[in-house]
Amino acid sequence: MAEGRLVIGTKMYSSWSLRGWLAVQLARLEVEEVVIPLAGGSTRAIQDATPAGLVPYLEHRGARVWESLSILEYCAEIEPRLWPSDPVQRAAARSMAAEMHAGFRALRTAMPMSILNRFPGRNRTPEVLADIARIEAIWREALLGSGGPFLFGSRFGAADAMFAPVVFRFLTWEPELQAMSRDYVAAMRAHPLMQRWHDEAAAEPAEWRLAKYEQVPGA
Ligand SMILES: N[C@@H](CCC(=O)N[C@@H](CS)C(=O)NCC(=O)O)C(=O)O
Incomplete structure (x- = not known):
């Protein structure tokens, strides 16, 4: 049974989410993964789901952890070999x-x-x-x-x-x-x-694609 949740953004683009997600995987935390599509700017959905209005955000056994580096440190307390x-x-x-x-x-x-x-x-x-x-x-x-x-x-x-x-x-x-x-x-x-x-990024819905990251810059 899940002991919390990890809120992340679109895997195709969300670089900070990747860092938090890797730490959670390496520490083998059992958490539900909640993916909120990025919109290329601040979104209501992410603001409502996270304390700082940013992903990644981890809730685990009562701990609330935001900022990717803090998530890494939290995971390293559970898996010191990080x-x-x-x-x-x-x-x-x-x-x-x-x-x-x-x-x-x-x-x-x-x-x-x-x-x-x-x-x-x-x-x-x-x-x-x-x-x-x-x-x-x-x-x-x-x-x-x-x-x-x-x-x-x-x-x-x-x-x-x-x-x-x-x-x-x-x-x-x-x-x-x-x-x-x-x-x-x-x-x-x-x-x-x-x-x-x-x-998993490649399998995300086409409607999550954002033109600003898909177009060849300057074209
Ligand atoms: N310093 C933060 C940066 C997190 C961040 O900027 N995340 C972006 C996505 S990669 C975000 O949540 N943007 C708000 C949005 O797109 O609504 C961290 O290390 O976690």
């Missing part, structure tokens, strides 16, 4: 997750998650390329330290969950990436939870 066991590595993983949560605005704005689309070569502004360079640098440091294939070793963890939408963005927008980043993107994409999210 973070590396080594304190030095754990500090790095938390810093990367926090940097993703707070930053990379140029990339997030110019290269939205739109899972089934392919827009190679588009929107490579200097600000976006700077974000991508920083992401590649921190991925590289983590992967070299852990040996991969995930950021902190063999287990898909919280830091990977935070960067999962970046993986889908890179597959859509196809920026030029270093070989190590390409290998990481491939390892992430092959993970069963990423495959499941992709397939």
